[in-house]
Amino acid sequence: MKIVRSKEFLGARAWDAQLIAAMQDATVRLxxxxxxxxxxxxxxQEVFAVLDGEVAMHYREHGRELVAHLGAGDIFYAAEGDAHSAHPLGQARILVIERAGSV
Incomplete structure (x- = not known):
């Protein structure tokens, strides 16, 4: 059993991650x-859940660039092949669930 207090997690650099779990073919990282x-x-596939802070999620759909503003509790799903770029507005903590070894 593990308890993770996400609001206490602070990386040494941008996009630092703490592995929460590796389940069969997926990883869960804070x-x-x-x-x-x-x-x-x-x-x-990728599931991107904002736990703390705000993120402007840029993504491409039908050749157009769009932006979704995500706050704590919001979830973004990207299917395989979906182009996207996350832009935090200040500090953010994000839970990412994706295929193990995904790039």
Whole structure:
């Protein structure tokens, strides 16, 4: 059993992560960041849940760039191949569930 107090997690650098669990083919990580994550496309599905702070999630849909503003409790789902880039507004703590080894 493990209890994680996400609001107490502070990374040494942007997008530092604490592994919460590795389950079969998926990982669950708590990330801390205060910097944007580069545009990328995952090679699997990704669930991105904002636990603390705010994030402007940039994503592409039908050739257009869109932005969704996410706050604590909001969840973003990216299917395999969806281009996206997370931009925290200040500090944010995010729970990311994705395929193990996903890039």
């Amino acid at each position: 990330h801390w960041t205060d910097q944007p994550y580069p545009w990328h496309v995952n090679d699997g």
